[in-house]
Amino acid sequence: MKPGKLKNVTRIPAGKARSAAAVCAWPILSFLLLFSACSSDHDKHLVEISERLDAQERRLDRIYNALEPHLEEMEEQSEKKRLRELEDAALRMDEVFTSRDIQSRLSPIVRLMNSPSGPRLVLTPYENVIQVLSVPDREELASVKVPGVKIEALVVHEKSGTVYFSTAEGGVYRHKPGDDEVEKIWEDKDWPIDGLAVSPDGSRLAWAVYGKKGGGKNEWQEPEIGGHLMDLEAGTISFDFTVGRADYQPLSFSPDGQSLAVLRDNETAILDARTGDVRTTISGYNMGLCVCYSPDGSLLAIGDTAYNIRLWGVSTGETVRRLEGHTSWVVALEFTRDSKFLCSSGGDLTGRVWNVGKGKEAGRLRYPHGYAYLYSLGVLHPHVVFARNGEYALLKLPD
Secondary structure: OOOOOOOOOOOHHHHHHHHHHHHHHHHHHHHHHHHHHHHHHHHHHHHHHHHHHHHHHHHHHHHHHHHHHHHHHHHHHHHHHHHHHHHHHHHEEEEEEEOOOOOOOOOOEEHHHHHHHHEEEEEEEOOOOOEEEOOOOOOOEEEEEOOOOOEEEEEEOOOOOEEEEEOOEEEEEEEOOOOOEEEEEEEOOOEOOOOEEEEEOOOOEEEEEEOOOEEOOOOEEEOOOOEEEEEEOOEEEEEEEEOOOOOOOOOEEEEOOEEEEEOOOOOEEEEOOOOOOOEEEEEOOOOEEEEEEEOOEEEEEEEOOEEEEEEEEEOOOOEEEEEEEEOOOEEEEEEEOOOOOOEEEEEEEEEEEEEEOOOOOEEEOOOOOOOOOOEEEEEEEEEEEEOOOEEEEEOOOOO
C-alpha cells in the first residue's frame, strides 16, 4: 500500500457526506444555541441581582449614616431596658387576681378596708356605681348606682365602713353599710369635686375643687376658694381653704385628726383641722400632686411632678428621705397600717412598694404597655391594689 492511501475505505459521495454531517451537527448546534440563550438569561438575572444588592447596600449605608450619631444612646437605652426587666422580675409581687372588665370609666377608683366580716375592696366599676367585694374571692356584697353622675373621688372611713364620694357635677355623697340608697350631703353645681379626705374619727370631711373649662372661649377656670371642711355631725362647713392642683390626692388628715395637709402651688400647708389656721408650710420641691400621712404620724409623704417622693419628718419639718424610681408624675400614695411600707403609683405604667426604713423599693407592678397612668391604689395588709384605665390588680405585699 502506497503511503497516504487507505485500504478498504468506502468513499461517500460529497453531497451525501455534507448531508450526513448536517444531520449529526444539528443536535449539537441546537444545544449550543439553547445554552447560549439560557446563558444570556442567566447573565441578565445575575446583573439584576447585582443591581438590587448595590441598591440595598446604598440604602443600608444611608440608614447607618443616619443612625450612627445615635448608636451609643440606643445601646445605652437597650442596656437600661435590660436592667429594668431584671429589676422588674426581682421585685415582682404575687398576684391574687386581676380584673380587666371595667367598662365605663377611664380608671376605676379602688380602696381596701377592714370590716367585721373580713377585708373588703371598694371600687367604682362604672362611673356612677359603687361596688363592695369580699377579698380575696371577689364576692359582690353591695352595689349602689347613682344615676346621672360621674364619680371623681372616693374615700372610706374604715371604722364605720361608710363610703364618701364626690362627683363631676359638684355633689358630695355618703353611703352607709347596709343602706340601699346614698345620701347627698353637699352640692355645688358650679364646680366638680376632685379630692376627698375623711378624718380618722369620722367627724369631718374635707374636699377640694380643681377647676373646669367654661365661658365663651371654653377657657380653664378655677375657683377662688377651692377647699372646704365639713362638720359631718352638724352638716355645716367649718372653714374654707385655698388649694393648688386638686385632681389627684391633694388632702390628708393626720392620724390624730388634729391637722390637715393641703397641697398648694409649690408648697404644702399644714392646717389646724379645727380652725383652718396654717400651722406651718413645707416647700423646696416641685409641684405636689399627692400627699399622705403615715399611720404612726411621724412622716408626711409628698409625690411631685419631678417624679420624686419626699418623706418629711412631721416633728422637724425636714426631709427625711427622697424615694427615686418613678419616671413620670407620682399621683397616688398610701402607707401600710404599720407604716413599714409606702405604696405609690404614677404615669410610668408602674405601681411600687417602698420599704420606708431602708428607703428602697421592695415590690413593683409594671404593665408592659397600654394606658400609662395608675391613678388609684389601696392598701390593707397583706394586699395592695393598683388601678388604671379599664382594669385593676390585687397583689400580695412583700414580707
